Amino acid sequence: MSKMHKAHQLIKAAADVGFRWPDGVRGATKKMREELIELEDARSSPELLDEVGDVLFVAVTCAFYSGIDPDEAMDHAIDKFRRRIDAVIASGAVTLDEMISAWNEYK
Numbered sequence: 001m002s003k004m005h006k007a008h009q010l011i012k013a014a015a016d017v018g019f020r021w022p023d024g025v026r027g028a029t030k031k032m033r034e035e036l037i038e039l040e041d042a043r044s045s046p047e048l049l050d051e052v053g054d055v056l057f058v059a060v061t062c063a064f065y066s067g068i069d070p071d072e073a074m075d076h077a078i079d080k081f082r083r084r085i086d087a088v089i090a091s092g093a094v095t096l097d098e099m100i101s102a103w104n105e106y107k
Helices: 003-016 025-041 045-066 070-091 096-106
Strands: none
Touching (some): 003 070, 025 045
16 A cells, blocks of 8 residues: 555545544645745754655645545656656757756647
């Protein structure tokens, strides 16, 4: 079982006993914004580990409230990134600006 699936099950178990965002995905995305600020402010490895974990957990929470399987969403994101980065590489772009331009063109 993937870590995302384990997190999804834990979030579901919490929701089943009433521990849930009353406004669903809106509450989860608000929490995501808070966690991203904390991640930006993190300085040490332990803080970064904690905050990256929180961001990932809240992302799974967003998936839960959206009715999306987090593993399926991650597979989709990986495939999308792979197609885009392959297009960037195939474009022959050398500078970061050229790469970003190729990325945006493919997107």
